[in-house]
Amino acid sequence: MKHFLLLLLTLGLWSGFTEVQIIQAQFGPPGGGPGGPPGMGGQDNRRKKEFTGVADDTPKGNGKLTGLLVDSTSGKPVEFATVALINVATNKPIDGTTSDAKGQFVMNKLAPGDYRLQYSFIGYKSRESQKITVTKGTDMNLGAIKLPADVRTLGEVVVTGQAALIEEKVDRLVFNADKDITAKGGDASDVLKRVPMLSVDLDGNVSLRGSQNIRVLINNKPSTIVAANVADALKQLPADMIKSVEVITSPSAKYDAEGAAGIINIVTKKNTLHGLTLNVDAGAGLRASNLGLNGSYRQGKLGLTLGGFGRAMYNRASSTLDQTTVVGGQSLRTNQTGTAFDKPIFGQYTLGIDYDLAKDQSLSANIRYGTRNFIQQQNQLTNTYANESLLSMTNRDVDRKDLSNSVDMNLDYIRTFKPQQEWSISTQYSRTGLTNNFYADLLGQTGELTGRQRNLNNNTNQEVTFQTDYQTPIRKNQLLEFGGKAIMRQVDSRYQYQIGGSTGELAFDPTNPSGSLKYNQNIGAGYISYSYVTPSKYTFKIGTRYEHTGISAKANENTPLNIPSYSNLVPSVNVSKSLKGGTTLKAAYNRRIQRPGLQQLNPNVNAANPQMIMVGNPNLSPELTDNAELSVSSTIKKTYLNASVFGRLTNNAISQIRIPSDTLAGSIITTYQNIGVQRTVGANVFFNTSITSKWTVNGGLDGYYVYMQGLTPGADGKSITISNSGVSIGGRLMSQLQLDNGWSAQLFSFFRGPMPQLQGTMGSFYMYSVGVRKDVANKRGSVGLAAENFIGGGVTMRTNLNSPLLSQVNVTHLYNQNVKVTFTYRIGKMSFDAPRRKGRSVSNDDVKGDGDGGGQQPAAPAPAAAPGGGRPK
Incomplete structure (x- = not known):
């Protein structure tokens, strides 16, 4: 039997079959046991007879064998492995199945007798059990069976135990x-x-x-x-x-x-080590250095993890800005050159505890603290012309400070009743403090200090979340899931401007008054989802989610903002079909909500660069998007291919709008409004191929066409409708090579073409890197060397903006060349346990980032006033 399986596997590989496809041909689709995907447990007798010679009239009884296949090193489940039932007397296979996505397998309706089980999968050594005697009514759980990794040659085919990228x-x-x-x-x-x-x-x-x-x-x-x-x-x-x-x-x-x-x-990475361990990660480079320490302790039912990570970065950038604005019928042209030096420092500290209350109950808690200290020094030289005559010249030295600290605390409980039937309760508290300040020295033509300016902007964002989920199987091919969730969110922003002369105290600026925003958002949600798998291998997953959002907001402490509450019913449909040869077809439709984020709501007027003023809009409403997608994936010999087409339709889209300032000559104000319509269609293709057992190449292309429509002020002061459309293409290519004696190498490259925006086009950019690594101390540690964008002088990005009242060309040059050395080492006792099932965790997916997404108006690149990779705040 062993030689038969090896021969079949070899022939399958030569003909383009993966082992999963061979398994499906032998014994039917994956699954067959509790915990597997619904409906994936039946035997296909016709295929089993065709490929194994096992007759449909195999003796049946009421015996049952179950077990769990795991990787002997990592403890992870081994999915879709072959489990063959061998008759001890004849030494021939009489039945078989495969492990499901959780590594579990089950054999039902076994007749009394003496058997052995044979476990095999590509990249693992085959194992056989001791003799198992099945009697009438036997219901035996074999527990966790560990499969050791293997490297072997079958004819000309080399099979390795390396996980797919x-x-x-x-x-x-x-x-x-x-x-x-x-x-x-x-x-x-x-x-x-x-x-x-x-x-x-x-x-x-x-x-x-x-x-x-x-x-x-x-x-x-x-x-x-x-x-x-x-x-x-x-x-x-x-x-x-x-x-x-x-x-x-x-x-x-x-x-x-x-x-x-x-x-x-x-x-x-979740540590499943049993005992006490410590991991050290360190690196030093031309643009960044890092140090991380992570320890864990696990004994019996208790597990503890404690970690800390810090990273310091440093980078230079320069930029030029050439823009023309029309205010009151007068055309003003502005030229600006800027340089910047970034010095950000980031840190993260975590503490995790998990405890098994009982065999079917577990409790886990996590605390995460993050800190960010982004400091940027800028110099801005700006000339403004009216009718080609110099109107003004300013020189500014600016210190920007974007600081934050955040804490996330989770407490999760899960109760498992039987495979796939479980109930969980999750809670979370999150709080982030944000400080976005700048201090500017105003210099005269000869460099003397003529004035000073400061903006203070302090923000807090707090969330409290409660969530409960329940799922239960319905028969063998259906799964029902439902649950509820409540989120209480509070945002508090306070801001002020100060000005002063070359000496003395700074005083409040009457032209930029202080203010505040208090924004409370309460969300209640419930969902139901149903999965069904047909005998013909169609999988349907349909569901709907109802969310109600209540908002109360006040500006300047006592001025209420009239922001109405809203409710949304969000359906989703996912359909997949498994075809012969390992090909899978998928189709999906869903509706999504995009709520505005903190930076888009924040009414603080950020004039760190007076020519590029940023201000949020607290009256923003959420946007709704309808999505549709079709995809196909297949494995052809040693190559995995995935291709998909998609479409998106968004109304009431949150769009960046740029308008000339009527108070500062030549400056542009960027804000957000719900005025956009966006239609996007696109496609992406990805491949991953193994040229040899140690050399893999993967890459892909992404492209989309987008049409955008919105409003902008016209020359007569009235709003006019503008539109833009275009195509954007991007791609990536990566190659990995495993060498002898613990050496490995990798090459990576990426590019993104110009991206259409509502008022122009964002420029293209690229990046690439190459690295080598050497494992040391029996793979307890490693030493690596990597280089990024090491040819030339960095990356240049050019962005064009146009509307009836303004035109702008912004060129940013980022000196992002980098060479870094990395070092890792692991010490401590290393005995592995099977992965422990943790409670479900809170998952708030409902806030729009400060980037202007949707393809209609992506976040602006670093302007001349804020070069160095940092966005204006």
Whole structure:
């Protein structure tokens, strides 16, 4: 039997079959036991007879065997492994099944007799059990069976135990970030640059299929710092602690309705070690250095983790700005040159506790504290002309301080009644304090100090969340899920301007008065989701979610803002079909909500650069987006392919609007309004291929066409309708090579073409990196060297904006060349336990980032006033 399986596997690989396809051909679709996907447990007797010779009249009884297959090293479940039932007397297989997505398997209706079980899967050594005697009524749980990894040659086919870089799940695409060596010593934004369908610009803003209207979660948990500023939050999360990134383009009703384009879930490494361990991660480079320490202790029912991470960065940038504005019929032209030096420092500290209350009950608690200290020194030289005559010349030295601290606390409980039937309660408290200040020295033509200016802006964002979820199987091919959630959110912003001469105290600026915003948002939600798998391998997952949002807001302490409450019914439909040859077709539709974020609501007038003033709008309403998607995936020999087409329709879209200032000559005010209509259609293709057992290449192309329509002030002062459309294309390519003696190498490159905006076009950019790593001390540690954008003088980005009242050309040059050395080492006792089931965690997916997503008006690049990779606040 062993030789027969090896021969069949070899033939299947040669003919383009993966082992999962061979398993399905032998014994039917994956599953067959509790905990597996609904409806995936039946045997296909016709196929079983065709491929194994097992007759349909195999003796049956009422015996039952169950078990769990796990990786002997990591303790992770081994999905879709073959489990063959061998008759001891004849030494021939008489039945079989496969493990499900959780590694579980079950064999039902076994006749009395003596048997052995044989476990096999590509990349693992085959194992056989001892003799198992089945009698009438036997119901035996074999527990966890550990499969050791293996490297073997079958003819000309080399099979390794290396996990795939990209995995496709039923409802998401998973990028296994722990295989990426060039991102070590970096942060989460460095990892997201490599994920299919995602792009990260020079400021760290993340887009999914051209839209920044996404929700970013960390271990299925939200964070108030992410809600306030996604780009800065990602810099607080070290790349070395990221296990995988999940891209969910069509979330089910179980998820919050936020994120018009979808959800990105960053999964960090969860320690399953038994005993006491300590991990050290360090790196030093031309643009950043980092140090991380993470310890864990696990004994019996109790597990503790404690970690800290810090990263210091430094970077230079320069930019030029050439803009023309029309105010009161007069044309004003402004030229500005700027230089900047960034010195951000980020830190993160975590404490986690989990405890098994009983065999079927667990409790977990987590505390995360994050800090950000972004300091930027700028110099701005600005000339303003009226009718080609010099109207004014200003020189400013500006110190920007964007500081924050955040705390997230979770307490989660889960009760499991039987496989797939469970109930959970999750709670969360989050609070973030934000400080966005600047101090400017105004200089004369000869460099003398002529005046000073300061803006103080302090904000807090607080959330309290309660959530409960319940799921239960209905028969073998159906699953029912429902739950409820309540979010209480409070935003408090206070701001003021101060001015002064070259000496003396600063005084309040009457032209920029102080103010405040108190914004309370309460959300109540309930959902129901139903999954059904047909015998013909169609999978349907339909659901709906109802959310009611109540808002109360006050400006300047006592002035109420009339922002109405609203309710939304959000449906979702996901359909998939498994075809022969390992091909899967998917179709999906959903409606999503995008609520405005803190920076879009904040009415503080940020004039760190007087030529590029930023101000929020507390009266913004949420936007609604309808999404549709079709995709196909398949494995052809050693190559995995995934292709999809999608469409989005957004009304009442939140759009950036740029208008000339009527108080400061030549300046532009950028704010937000619900005036946009956006229609997007696009496609993306991704591939992952193994050239040899040690050399893999993956990459893809993303492209979309977008039409945008909105309002802007016209020359006569009245609003006029403007529109824009265009195509944007991006792509990535990565190659990984495993060498002898613990050496490995990787090459990565990425580009994004120009992106259409409502009032112009955002420029293109690119990045690339190469790295090598050497494992040391029996793989307890590693030493690496990586370089980024090392040819030339950095990256240049050019952005054009046009409307009836303004035109602008902004060129930003970022000196982002980098060479870094990384070091990791792990000490402590290492015995592995099976992964422990944790309680479900709160997952708030409902706030729009400060980037202007949707493809209609992405967040502006660093202007001349704010170069260096930082966005104006």
